[in-house]
Amino acid sequence: MSSKRGQISQAPTPQNTPSSVSGSYLNSKTVPTIPSTIKEDDDDAAAKKMLLSNPALMSLIEGKLNTLVGEPSNYIESLPQQVKNRIYGLKSLQTKQFELEAEFQIELLELEKKFHAKYQPIFEKRKKIIEGKQEPTEEEIEKGKELMEDEEDEDDEEKIVEVGDDEEEDDEDGEKKKAEDKDVAGIPGFWLTALENLGPVADLISARDAEVLTHLTNIKMEYLDTPGFKLIFEFEENKFFSQKQLVKTYYYQKELGYSGDFIYDHAEGCDIKWSSNDDNVTIQVEKRKQRNKHTKQVRTIEKLTPIDSFFNFFAPPVPPKDDDEEEEEDEEEEDDLEQRLQLDYELGELIKDKLITRAVDWFTGDALQYEFEQGEEELDLDDDSDDEDDEDDDDYDDGDDDDEGADGAPKKELPAECKQQ
Amino acid sequence: MSSKRGQISQAPTPQNTPSSVSGSYLNSKTVPTIPSTIKEDDDDAAAKKMLLSNPALMSLIEGKLNTLVGEPSNYIESLPQQVKNRIYGLKSLQTKQFELEAEFQIELLELEKKFHAKYQPIFEKRKKIIEGKQEPTEEEIEKGKELMEDEEDEDDEEKIVEVGDDEEEDDEDGEKKKAEDKDVAGIPGFWLTALENLGPVADLISARDAEVLTHLTNIKMEYLDTPGFKLIFEFEENKFFSQKQLVKTYYYQKELGYSGDFIYDHAEGCDIKWSSNDDNVTIQVEKRKQRNKHTKQVRTIEKLTPIDSFFNFFAPPVPPKDDDEEEEEDEEEEDDLEQRLQLDYELGELIKDKLITRAVDWFTGDALQYEFEQGEEELDLDDDSDDEDDEDDDDYDDGDDDDEGADGAPKKELPAECKQQ
Numbered sequence: 065m066s067s068k069r070g071q072i073s074q075a076p077t078p079q080n081t082p083s084s085v086s087g088s089y090l091n092s093k094t095v096p097t098i099p100s101t102i103k104e105d106d107d108d109a110a111a112k113k114m115l116l117s118n119p120a121l122m123s124l125i126e127g128k129l130n131t132l133v134g135e136p137s138n139y140i141e142s143l144p145q146q147v148k149n150r151i152y153g154l155k156s157l158q159t160k161q162f163e164l165e166a167e168f169q170i171e172l173l174e175l176e177k178k179f180h181a182k183y184q185p186i187f188e189k190r191k192k193i194i195e196g197k198q199e200p201t202e203e204e205i206e207k208g209k210e211l212m213e214d215e216e217d218e219d220d221e222e223k224i225v226e227v228g229d230d231e232e233e234d235d236e237d238g239e240k241k242k243a244e245d246k247d248v249a250g251i252p253g254f255w256l257t258a259l260e261n262l263g264p265v266a267d268l269i270s271a272r273d274a275e276v277l278t279h280l281t282n283i284k285m286e287y288l289d290t291p292g293f294k295l296i297f298e299f300e301e302n303k304f305f306s307q308k309q310l311v312k313t314y315y316y317q318k319e320l321g322y323s324g325d326f327i328y329d330h331a332e333g334c335d336i337k338w339s340s341n342d343d344n345v346t347i348q349v350e351k352r353k354q355r356n357k358h359t360k361q362v363r364t365i366e367k368l369t370p371i372d373s374f375f376n377f378f379a380p381p382v383p384p385k386d387d388d389e390e391e392e393e394d395e396e397e398e399d400d401l402e403q404r405l406q407l408d409y410e411l412g413e414l415i416k417d418k419l420i421t422r423a424v425d426w427f428t429g430d431a432l433q434y435e436f437e438q439g440e441e442e443l444d445l446d447d448d449s450d451d452e453d454d455e456d457d458d459d460y461d462d463g464d465d466d467d468e469g470a471d472g473a474p475k476k477e478l479p480a481e482c483k484q485q
Numbered sequence: 486m487s488s489k490r491g492q493i494s495q496a497p498t499p500q501n502t503p504s505s506v507s508g509s510y511l512n513s514k515t516v517p518t519i520p521s522t523i524k525e526d527d528d529d530a531a532a533k534k535m536l537l538s539n540p541a542l543m544s545l546i547e548g549k550l551n552t553l554v555g556e557p558s559n560y561i562e563s564l565p566q567q568v569k570n571r572i573y574g575l576k577s578l579q580t581k582q583f584e585l586e587a588e589f590q591i592e593l594l595e596l597e598k599k600f601h602a603k604y605q606p607i608f609e610k611r612k613k614i615i616e617g618k619q620e621p622t623e624e625e626i627e628k629g630k631e632l633m634e635d636e637e638d639e640d641d642e643e644k645i646v647e648v649g650d651d652e653e654e655d656d657e658d659g660e661k662k663k664a665e666d667k668d669v670a671g672i673p674g675f676w677l678t679a680l681e682n683l684g685p686v687a688d689l690i691s692a693r694d695a696e697v698l699t700h701l702t703n704i705k706m707e708y709l710d711t712p713g714f715k716l717i718f719e720f721e722e723n724k725f726f727s728q729k730q731l732v733k734t735y736y737y738q739k740e741l742g743y744s745g746d747f748i749y750d751h752a753e754g755c756d757i758k759w760s761s762n763d764d765n766v767t768i769q770v771e772k773r774k775q776r777n778k779h780t781k782q783v784r785t786i787e788k789l790t791p792i793d794s795f796f797n798f799f800a801p802p803v804p805p806k807d808d809d810e811e812e813e814e815d816e817e818e819e820d821d822l823e824q825r826l827q828l829d830y831e832l833g834e835l836i837k838d839k840l841i842t843r844a845v846d847w848f849t850g851d852a853l854q855y856e857f858e859q860g861e862e863e864l865d866l867d868d869d870s871d872d873e874d875d876e877d878d879d880d881y882d883d884g885d886d887d888d889e890g891a892d893g894a895p896k897k898e899l900p901a902e903c904k905q906q
Contacts, residue, residue, distance in 0.1 A: 152629030153621020154845035200574020208573030322855040424575035434743040
C-alpha cells in the first residue's frame with residue numbers, strides 16, 4: 065500500500081500564514097470527517113419547495129448524498145459525458161499546479177538554508193557562552209535583563225517581582241557564595257534543563273540519562289544535500305561513551321505529499337560507543353551468581369534488559385517497507401510502529417524548530433508559557449461551528465412586540481446587512 | 486492583556502518540513518503540558534546514589550522541580566550572578582534571531598506571491614472550464630481520465646471499477662439523455678459541491694444557502710499590500726443579491742508571533758445587498774397578521790430572526806480590543822468569541838490553502854480521502870510516548886537463561902548498540 069507511509073507524516077502546506085488554524089483542522093480528532101449532509105430546518109418549507117422545483121440543484125444534492133454513503137465515483141459517473149470531460153480537464157490542469165508547488169518547495173528550502181546560514185553566528189556565540197568560552201558584553205547583559213524583567217511583568221501582573229532588590233540582598237549576605245561562583249564556567253546543565261522543559265522529550269529522560277546529558281554542550285541542525293536534515297548533539301569528554309557527537313538524520317521523500325509538503329521517509333541514528341554495560345543507560349544490568357550443579361563453581365552472569373531512555377532517540381524505528389506482502393502483519397503492531405514513527409518525527413521537529421531556535425527560553429521555562437497557553441486556547445475547538453445552533457429553534461413570544469423596531473426587526477444581532485468593521 | 490489576541494492564532498513556524506508533526510504537538514489537547522518530573526525507577530538505586538553524590542546535578546533537578554510548582558523565576562534567581570548574566574546574554578542574543586526570522590517571513594511572503602502569480606493562468610483556465618467558456622483539449626481529457634482511474638484503483642483495490650464499460654452502456658441506453666447534455670454549460674454547481682465536501686464549511690451551508698451558492702462561479706485569493714489576503718467569491722447574476730463579488734479580507738498583525746509566524750489581526754467582510762428580506766438567507770422572515778384592538782384594522786408585520794448561514798462568513802466576529810477595561814467582560818462570552826474567531830480564521834485558511842488549490846478534488850470528493858485518512862492517523866497521538874513504559878517493570882524469569890545469548894544479553898530488541906539502518 066503505497067500511501068501507507070505517507071499517512072504517517074502527511075502535512076499541511078507550510079504557507080506563509082498563521083498555520084495553527086489549518087493545522088488544528090487537520091490534526092484534531094473530530095474534523096476532518098465525512099461532512100454531515102446539508103442542514104434542513106424543518107420550518108424551512110419554502111426552501112424545500114424551491115429545492116424540489118429545481119431538479120438541477122436536487123440532483124446535485126442527491127449526488128452529494130451518494131458520495132456520503134461511500135461511493136464518490138457514482139456521482140461523477142452519473143454526470144453527462146461532456147461535464148465528465150471537463151472534470152477530467154480540471155484534473156489534468158491540477159497536475160500543473162503540483163509541478164509548480166514542487167518548484168515552490170525547492171525554492172522555500174533554499175530560502176531556509178540561506179537563513180539558516182544567517183542564524184549560525186548567533187548559535188555559535190550562544191555555544192561559546194554556554195561552554196564558558198566567551199562572556200556576554202555589559203550591554204548584552206543589560207538588554208537581556210530588561211527583556212526578562214519585561215516578560216515577568218507581563219506574565220504575572222499581580223505579583224510584584226523586585227529583581228533589583230533581590231540582587232542587593234544577594235550582594236550582602238551572599239559574599240561567600242559569590243566567591244565560589246567565580247569557578248562556574250558557562251551555564252552548567254544548560255541543554256539538559258532545556259530538554260527537560262520540552263514536554264515530549266522530557267518524558268524520555270530518565271535519571272541516568274540526565275547525568276549523561278549534563279555533558280551535552282550543544283545541539284545544532286544541518287540541512288542535507290538531499291531534502292532532510294540532521295540533528296547533531298555535541299558532548300564534552302565524558303565517562304559514558306567515546307564519541308564527541310551523536311547524530312540523528314531525518315530524510316524526506318523525493319515526492320511531495322498531497323498538500324504540497326515534504327513527507328518524512330525515514331530517520332537514521334548512530335551507534336553509541338558506550339564505555340561499558342554499566343555506562344550504557346539504554347540497558348539495565350542485573351548481575352547474578354550462578355553455581356554449576358556439577359563443578360560447584362560460581363560464575364557471575366549479567367542479564368541485560370533494554371530500558372526506556374532518551375538515548376533510544378539514536379535508534380529510531382524503521383518504517384515498514386512498501387511491499388504488499390507486509391499486509392499480513394499484525395495490525396496492532398503496525399499501529400504501534402506508526403505511533404513510534406510519528407513520535408520520532410515529532411521529537412525531531414521539536415528539537416529542530418522549537419528547541420534550537422529558542423534554547424534560552426526552554427532553559428528558563430519561558431517558552432513553556434507561550435506553547436502552553438496556545439495549547440489551552442485550542443481546546444474544544446471543534447464544536448464551535450454549532451455553538452449558535454441552539455438559537456435556531458427558539459420560540460419567540462408572538463404577542464410581544466416590545467423588543468422589536470418599528471419595521472418589526474429585532475433591535476440587535478441582526479446580521480442581515482453585513483457589519484463592516 | 487496584550488497577549489490575548491495573539492493566543493487565538495499563534496502558529497508554529499511554517500518551515501519547510503513536514504509540519505503535521507510539530508503541529509500535532511502544539512494543537513493537541515494533552516501536550517504541551519508542564520512536563521512531568523524526571524522519571525525515577527525505584528530499582529534505579531545506583532542512579533540515585535550517583536545523583537546524590539553530584540550536587541550540581543541535584544540542584545539542577547531541584548531547580549527544575551521549582552519551575553514545576555509555578556515559579557520559574559526562582560530557579561533563575563537562585564543561580565550565581567555570573568551564570569545569570571550569561572543567561573541575560575543569551576536572551577539578548579535571541580532578539581537577533583527574532584529579527585532575522587522577521588526578514589525570513591518577509592522573503593517567504595514574497596516567494597509565495599511570486600508563485601501565486603505563476604498559479605494564476607491555471608486558475609483562470611479552470612474558471613473558464615467551470616463556466617463553460619472554454620473546453621479542455623482531448624489530451625487534457627485523456628490525461629485527467631487516466632489520473633482519476635489510477636486514483637480509483639489505488640483507493641479500492643478490491644473493487645473492480647470498469648469505467649470503460651460503464652461508458653459504453655451510457656452510450657447505448659443514454660441516447661436521449663446525451664442529446665440533452667449538449668445544453669449543459671461548464672460544470673454546474675462546481676463550487677457548491679466543492680464547498681459541501683469541505684467539512685467545517687459544509688457545516689454552515691443551509692438548504693437556502695445552497696441555492697444561492699449554485700450561482701457561485703469562482704473563488705480566488707489575492708494577497709494584500711500589507712500582510713494578509715482576501716478571498717473573492719464571484720457570482721453570476723442572480724436574484725438574491727446585486728453584487729458580482731463578495732469579499733472577505735484577512736489581516737495579519739505587524740509583529741510576528743513567538744514562533745516567528747504571522748498572527749491574525751482581524752478579518753473584514755462585506756455588506757451583502759440582498760434583493761429583499763425573503764432573499765436574505767441569513768434571516769428568517771415570519772409574517773404575522775396583527776389586528777389593532779381599537780381600529781380593528783389588520784396589518785401584516787414581518788419578524789426577522791438571524792439564522793445560521795454560510796453567508797454570515799461575510800460578517801466575521803470582531804476581536805476584543807486590547808484594553809484592560811475589557812477584563813470585566815463575561816469569561817464565557819470571551820471564550821465563545823475566541824472560538825468564533827478561531828473558526829473564522831480556520832475557514833479562511835481552508836478556503837485559501839485547501840479549496841482553491843485543489844478545487845477539483847473537493848468537487849469529486851477525492852481530497853476528502855487524503856485529508857480524512859490523515860485525520861484518522863493522528864488519533865491517539867499523544868500517549869504514544871508512554872507505550873513502552875509498561876515493559877519497564879517487567880519481572881524477568883531469573884532461572885531461565887534460554888532466551889539469552891552467551892554473554893547474557895537478550896537475543897533481540899536490544900537497542901544498546903544503535904541499529905544503523
